[in-house]
Amino acid sequence: MLSLGGTGIGRGIAIGRALVLDAPQNEVPQFQIDTKRVDDEVLRFNRAIAAVRQELRHLQSNLPATAPPETSAFIDVHLLMLDDPLISKEPGESIRRDKINAEWALNNHANTLAAFFDNISDPYLRTKKDDVAQVVGRVMDVLTQRPERSPNLSGLGHALTDRIIVARDLSPADAVMLRHRSMAAFVTSLGGPISHTAILARSLGIPAVVGLHGVIDTIQDQDELIVDAATGTVLVAPDERLLKQFQRLQARQHDERQALAKIGEKRAATLDDQEITLLANIELPEDLNALKGSGAAGVGLYRTEFLFMNRTEPPEEEEQYQAYRQIIQAVNGPVTVRTLDLGADKQVDGGRDEPKAAMTPALGLRAIRLCLSEPSLFKPQLRAILRAAVHGDVQMMIPMLSSLPELEQSLSLIREVCTELEREGAAFNPNVPIGGMIEVPAAAIAADLFAQKLDFLSIGTNDLIQYTLAIDRVDDSVNYLYDPLHPSVLRLVRNIIQAGDQANIPVSMCGEMAGDPVFTRLLMGLGLRQFSMEPSQLLEIRQQIRNTRLSAVPEWIDRILACTDTAALHELVDQLNAQECV
Ligand code: PEP
Numbered sequence: 412m413l414s415l416g417g418t419g420i421g422r423g424i425a426i427g428r429a430l431v432l433d434a435p436q437n438e439v440p441q442f443q444i445d446t447k448r449v450d451d452e453v454l455r456f457n458r459a460i461a462a463v464r465q466e467l468r469h470l471q472s473n474l475p476a477t478a479p480p481e482t483s484a485f486i487d488v489h490l491l492m493l494d495d496p497l498i499s500k501e502p503g504e505s506i507r508r509d510k511i512n513a514e515w516a517l518n519n520h521a522n523t524l525a526a527f528f529d530n531i532s533d534p535y536l537r538t539k540k541d542d543v544a545q546v547v548g549r550v551m552d553v554l555t556q557r558p559e560r561s562p563n564l565s566g567l568g569h570a571l572t573d574r575i576i577v578a579r580d581l582s583p584a585d586a587v588m589l590r591h592r593s594m595a596a597f598v599t600s601l602g603g604p605i606s607h608t609a610i611l612a613r614s615l616g617i618p619a620v621v622g623l624h625g626v627i628d629t630i631q632d633q634d635e636l637i638v639d640a641a642t643g644t645v646l647v648a649p650d651e652r653l654l655k656q657f658q659r660l661q662a663r664q665h666d667e668r669q670a671l672a673k674i675g676e677k678r679a680a681t682l683d684d685q686e687i688t689l690l691a692n693i694e695l696p697e698d699l700n701a702l703k704g705s706g707a708a709g710v711g712l713y714r715t716e717f718l719f720m721n722r723t724e725p726p727e728e729e730e731q732y733q734a735y736r737q738i739i740q741a742v743n744g745p746v747t748v749r750t751l752d753l754g755a756d757k758q759v760d761g762g763r764d765e766p767k768a769a770m771t772p773a774l775g776l777r778a779i780r781l782c783l784s785e786p787s788l789f790k791p792q793l794r795a796i797l798r799a800a801v802h803g804d805v806q807m808m809i810p811m812l813s814s815l816p817e818l819e820q821s822l823s824l825i826r827e828v829c830t831e832l833e834r835e836g837a838a839f840n841p842n843v844p845i846g847g848m849i850e851v852p853a854a855a856i857a858a859d860l861f862a863q864k865l866d867f868l869s870i871g872t873n874d875l876i877q878y879t880l881a882i883d884r885v886d887d888s889v890n891y892l893y894d895p896l897h898p899s900v901l902r903l904v905r906n907i908i909q910a911g912d913q914a915n916i917p918v919s920m921c922g923e924m925a926g927d928p929v930f931t932r933l934l935m936g937l938g939l940r941q942f943s944m945e946p947s948q949l950l951e952i953r954q955q956i957r958n959t960r961l962s963a964v965p966e967w968i969d970r971i972l973a974c975t976d977t978a979a980l981h982e983l984v985d986q987l988n989a990q991e992c993v
């Protein structure tokens with residue numbers, strides 16, 4: 412038996428067999444393409460073939476004198492294989508016929524060719540399968556332009572019940588593909604508590620352990636695993652005794668969750684009757700199911716960028732309108748639609764096709780910066796949101812604001828879009844409240860200035876912590892510095908809440924901190940009255956609120972904010988949480 416330790420997400424236990432996803436270099440991006448993109452895609456494929464042919468010829472004519480004499484003949488074989496219709500012609504036809512991307516088409520035909528070699532009885536000819544893989548690999552490298560990062564998810568079957576996914580990393584785009592495959596747990600080498608793998612695990616309500624270095628090389632496919640998210644432990648090939656012990660623990664947790672389910676119908680109010688608004692974070696229309704029974708009063712964060720992932724072209728205005736409308740009509744309560752937050756860790760294709768490799772993507776052209784630089788991307792979304800807003804209670808929220816001119820430019824673009832819609836006689840809501848995500852320290856420090864121009868504020872602690880503590884949220888080597896209780900973070904959170912109060916506008920929190928019961932009493936004590944989180948967290952947070960006497964919290968807040976020692980500060984928060992119905 413082997414015991415491995417990483418960062419646990421959630422508190423559950425999963426027992427099941429490992430499903431180790433392909434090493435990154437085997438990954439093949441697979442997605443459908445629009446009819447109007449077919450010619451471009453075929454051209455891209457043909458150019459990749461031509462580039463590899465040229466590369467091989469160049470190699471051949473520049474062979475060093477010391478190269479073995481048969482090298483040139485090997486290259487000839489590769490050139491011949493490249494010209495095989497299964498590699499150089501038929502993928503182009505598949506792209507046209509099946510409307511699939513070039514890599515996917517090539518992979519399908521390469522598999523057919525590989526199967527042909529597999530069935531040859533001559534052992535020498537059978538080894539030619541490796542040459543096929545090498546030639547295809549060269550074309551793939553040209554097509555994908557960079558070494559790949561994520562595992563191949565598209566080849567997986569639909570239901571993964573009782574399987575524990577073991578991967579190097581999962582990008583937000585991968586997360587979209589995994590969303591409906593009911594796996595038991597995740598284990599990844601990379602990722603931290605606010606990485607998108609972690610957010611995905613929370614939104615699916617399954618346990619996960621991230622940042623478990625080297626796990627992909629340690630765990631074999633089909634290994635029996637126990638994942639204990641509370642301690643961040645993964646046990647490989649556990650003995651009978653441990654298995655029984657964890658099965659009992661798992662059954663107890665299941666019973667506790669069942670008991671908790673009843674709380675969804677009860678009020679989210681403290682013992683001294685302070686009402687708290689509990690909202691859900693969602694990413695796709697399919698997430699609406701998770702809202703059932705959660706008691707969510709609405710959606711506090713709809714991350715629209717997920718609609719833009721795993722495709723070559725952004726969705727057109729009409730498709731966006733339909734998606735937003737579906738959510739707005741289905742949710743019983745207000746829906747806060749966040750405008751696009753693409754860039755940095757949220758690439759449309761999981762990072763495979765990054766046009767400009769920014770030095771520090773998190774500080775680059777992301778979210779509202781990207782949208783303002785590409786009005787042709789942003790305006791259809793604004794139009795779609797304003798149109799969909801006639802179907803319910805909608806707010807619009809702008810991510811990653813850092814400067815006032817940026818906010819003014821955004822507001823002016825929204826006004827411009829309203830004028831256009833009005834001129835066209837379209838049905839839309841011109842009075843949608845506009846809020847801003849406060850997740851950049853500059854905006855948190857000057858929250859009062861932003862509050863004067865906005866209808867509400869929402870604290871994005873995932874990014875606020877990343878930027879305040881200078882720790883890249885996707886770099887697991889600096890996970891250990893992630894600390895929502897860092898005095899700088901607490902002061903910024905308090906400052907934002909106070910700025911909202913002074914401007915008389917609501918302040919919510921939609922980062923992962925809002926869904927962690929460790930911080931619920933503290934945040935209520937700091938004045939937070941709206942919490943938005945992954946639906947799976949809602950019941951536990953509701954229970955924590957119902958177990959709190961708010962009037963007893965402020966004295967703890969004074970002590971916590973005055974505390975100068977990190978360990979003592981954490982101890983104080985533990986003591987606050989340990990208080991029986993404070
Ligand atoms: C945040 O930054 O806290 C947030 C909620 O947004 P995201 O995690 O999508 O960046």
Ligand code: MG
Nearest residue numbers: 850871873874
């Ligand atoms: Mg954010």
